[in-house]
Amino acid sequence: MLTWSELVYRGAILLLGVAFLTNFGTLFARRSAHTLLGTLGSHGSWVLLTVSLALRALARRHFPIQSEFEAVVLFVWTSLTGFVLLERRLKWSAMNVVFLFLAEGALLYSLGLPRDLTPLLPALRSRWLPVHVTLNFAAYAALTLAFVIGLLYLGQEWQLKRKRYTFFYNLLPPLDQLERMVHILLRWGFPLLTLGLIAGSLYARMVWGFFWDWRNPKLTWSFVMWLIYAGYFGLHEFAGWRGRRAVLWTVVGFLALVVNYGISLMVKNPHSFLQQFIG
Amino acid sequence: MGQAYGRIRLQEVVRGFRRDAAVRFLVVGLNHKTAPVEVRERLSVSGERRLEALRELVSRPTVDEAAVLSTCNRTEIYVLGPEVAAAEHEVVAFLQAQIALPDCRLEPYLYRKVGLEAVQHLFRVVSGLDSMILGEAQILGQVKEALHAALNANSLxxxxxxxxxxxVEVGKRVRTETEIGQNAVSVSYAAVELARHIFGELTGKSVLIIGAGETGELTARTLAAHGATAILVANRTYERAVELAARFGGEAFSxxxxxxxxxxxxxxxxxxxxxxxVLDLEMVRQVxxxxRQRPLFLIDIAVPRDIDPRVNDLDNVYLYDIDDLQxxxxRNLARREQEIERVERIIAEETAALSQWWSARQMVPMIxxxxxxxxxxxxRELERLFNRLPHLSPRDREMIxxxxxAIVNRLLHQPVVGLKEASEEEARGAVYVEVLRKLFGLKLEEGSHHGSSPAEGVRRC
Known part of the structure; x- marks a missing residue:
């Protein structure tokens, strides 16, 4: 039986797929076309995903961050929110294609995840949870978009340095604009990440009685990730890192974010989605 | 016997119809492929000279309409006359007179095209397919100039x-629908294109010229034309730098x-x-x-090279030498060549559209x-009727x-629609015209073919 929530969720996947294919098609168009269909796809998908998350939150009567499924969908939703805000302003078809490919991939992956509404863990019943999760996921969205644009920068920089021009040469925006956009996104993402970690730590104090636990790999790795992004600003300000090096650094930061997610899947703690937290 | 006669008649009719529509249109010209520059420069017809030439051409009885396209690579005269051979003779004589050299025979340099071929030729020219640099954009402006000059001279x-x-529409269309005019095909434009890939808009960017080479100067001017503002000039001898900087309105340095x-x-x-x-690795590294690592775009067009090639390995430095630009x-020229086929397809389409317009116009005098x-x-019949029935009131007369x-209009409605439809096919149109001419005993007036006053004609199209 398809519930409303499931139906809307699948519609979102379909529309995002349409958006991806449309944007992919425009790469081959003679004129840099910004098709209505592409915008409708991404915006429509955002609306449906919002509804789907809202229905799930209503069914749960709580913030939907209990299972891996919910985490993935929430991550795609926040990133898509950021993307929709950027898409119309930048009109970078190459960015649209790369981002929509990743987002659609994540959603297709979530299709295979169990979607049952498991009972809420006691530790998650807190007003602090939404604050912590919202801040962190907003940060992830900005950092993910920075990563996508960083990839475009690295591709274009490689072409201009090696003087090897591929199909993408005329599709990619100027280096200067790409680098500036990466920096802007990091200036949003890093403070959000910092606030998210602080909120998480206060939250831990509430439920566990301590601010931080260095034996918890998830917390430790989150700190490493924070250090990497902090390092970006340090190197940018004080060592004058610009261009390729600075952008490569943000790619490293994103890899740390992916590892962080992997840890969530493996460890036994409230950040885990595989094992039930006991006590 | 009778059938053979019929077929011959039909061919004649078709030929006659075509003669009316397209074949009276003609171009005679020469370009960079057919004539050396010494000949081309003598035939360059622009400004006031072009207006005079146009007025002179249309003053002849053999020429009804005329336009002159003149660029540094070509001079072409497009005319429409009652008899194509006479018009051609007139134009060749006119060109021969322009060259003003009695022992120079122009004939071997000239090409001529008639009817739809001439139309196709003009469309190819305006698309830049006939240009020295494939797809260049200037020609579109030059065709527009030719149009305006002819309008001013009242020769259209x-x-x-x-x-x-x-x-003009074809020129615009091929440039928006194909990449024939896209991608830089000269060293200076290639530099602009690369700079845009690095910096985006060039507004506010500054340019430094080292040394005084012609290509360097041209490149700097092209960059400035695309928004680059401040220009610095450095030269081994400071005096030369000052001289060069004065030309650019820039600053001079040693x-x-x-x-x-x-x-x-x-x-x-x-x-x-x-x-x-001149620029070594260490200097650039320190710079x-x-x-603060702001990107630096270096263009080295000197041979031997002025800039240490290893500079390109530094972060945020993009070094291009003359070979890289070439x-x-x-690569861009090859990409333009790939577009030729698409351009030709558009030209074929537009030529067909014009041919159809011509055929449709051909029906106007018939209708x-x-x-x-x-x-x-x-x-005539009404007059006779009213004479015989003088007692009719004005109101009765009006009703009759x-x-x-209404009767006449209804009767002729279907034939007129049929003629308009038939005009879409040349051969069929010709037969219809001939049949109607025969059945109704019509005579087409000479004046409706051509010779309508140019000013009136312009308003109608």
């Missing part, structure tokens, strides 16, 4: 006006000040005659630190004649007039 009629207006200049600029064009490296240009025929009979008008 319905047909030539339509052809030139459509040529070589000692190179590091300061490099710290201040975004784009560097180097073209000195120096036998050794990059002073620039590679870009060749007019048909309607005049109907009105004439009606007027309206009724007979």
């Amino acid at each position: 009629g319905v047909h030539l006006g339509k052809v030139f207006r459509q040529a 070589f000692d000040a190179l590091p300061e200049c490099l710290a201040r600029t975004d784009i560097v064009i180097s073209s000195t005659g120096a036998p050794h490296v 990059m630190r002073r620039r 590679t870009v240009v060749e 007019k004649a048909l309607k005049a025929y109907g009105d004439e009979i009606r007027e 007039r309206a009724s007979t008008r």
Whole structure:
């Protein structure tokens, strides 16, 4: 039986797929076309995903961050929110294609995840949870978009340095604009990440009685990730890192974010989605 | 026997019809492929001279409409006359007179094209397919100039006006729908294109010229035309730098000040005659630190090279030498060549559209004649009727007039629609015209073919 929530969720996947294919098609168009269909796809998908998350939150009567499924969908939703805000302003078809490919991939992956509404863990019943999760996921969205644009920068920089021009040469925006956009996104993402970690730590104090636990790999790795992004600003300000090096650094930061997610899947703690937290 | 006669008649009719429509249109010209520059420069017809030439051409009885396209690579005269051979003779004589050299025979340099071939030729020219640099954009402006000059000289009629207006549309269309005009095909434009890939808009970017080479100067001017503002000039001899800077309205420096200049600029064009490296790795490395790693685009068009090639390995430094730029240009030219087929397809489409317009226009005198025929009979019969029935009140007369008008219109409606439809096919159109002419005993007036006053013709198209 398809519930409303499931139906809307699948519609979102379909529309995002349409958006991806449309944007992919425009790469081959003679004129840099910004098709209505592409915008409708991404915006429509955002609306449906919002509804789907809202229905799930209503069914749960709580913030939907209990299972891996919910985490993935929430991550795609926040990133898509950021993307929709950027898409119309930048009109970078190459960015649209790369981002929509990743987002659609994540959603297709979530299709295979169990979607049952498991009972809420006691530790998650807190007003602090939404604050912590919202801040962190907003940060992830900005950092993910920075990563996508960083990839475009690295591709274009490689072409201009090696003087090897591929199909993408005329599709990619100027280096200067790409680098500036990466920096802007990091200036949003890093403070959000910092606030998210602080909120998480206060939250831990509430439920566990301590601010931080260095034996918890998830917390430790989150700190490493924070250090990497902090390092970006340090190197940018004080060592004058610009261009390729600075952008490569943000790619490293994103890899740390992916590892962080992997840890969530493996460890036994409230950040885990595989094992039930006991006590 | 009778059938053979019929077929011959039909061919004649078709030929006659075509003669009316397209074949009276003609181009005679020469270009960079057919004539050397010494001949071309003597035939360059522009400005006031072009207006005079146009007025002179249309003053001849053999020429009804005329336009002159003149660029440094070509001079072409497009005319429409009652007899194509006479018009051609007139134009060749006119060109021969322009060259003003009695022992120079122009004949071997000239090409001529008639009818739809001439139309196709103009469309190819305006698309840049016939240009020295494939797809260049200037030609579109030059065709527009030719159109405006002909309008000013009052030498355009319905047909030539339509052809030139459509040529301008074709020029625009191929440039938006294909990449024939995209991608830089000269060293200076390639530099602009690369700079845009690095910096985006060039507004506010500054350019440093090192040395005084012609290509360097041209490149700097092209960059400035695309928004680059400040221009710095550095030269081994300071006096020469001042001289050059004055031409650009820039600042002059000697070589000692190179590091300061490099710290201040975004784009560097180097073209000195120096036998050794002018910008070495260490200098650029230090400059990059002073620039806080802002990107630096270096263009080295000197041979031997002015800039140490290892500079390209530094972060945020993009070094292009003359070979790199040539590679870009060749690659872009190849891409334009790939577009030729698409352009040709558009030209074929537009030529067909014009041919159809011509055929449709050809029907205009026929339709007019048909309607005049109907009105004439009606007027004559009404006059006789009213003479015989003098007691009719004005109101009765008016009603009879309206009724007979309706009868004539209804009767002719279907033939007129049929003619308009038939005009889409040349051969069928010709047969219809001939049949109607025979059945109704119509005579087409000479004046409706051509010779309508140019000013009136322009308004109609």
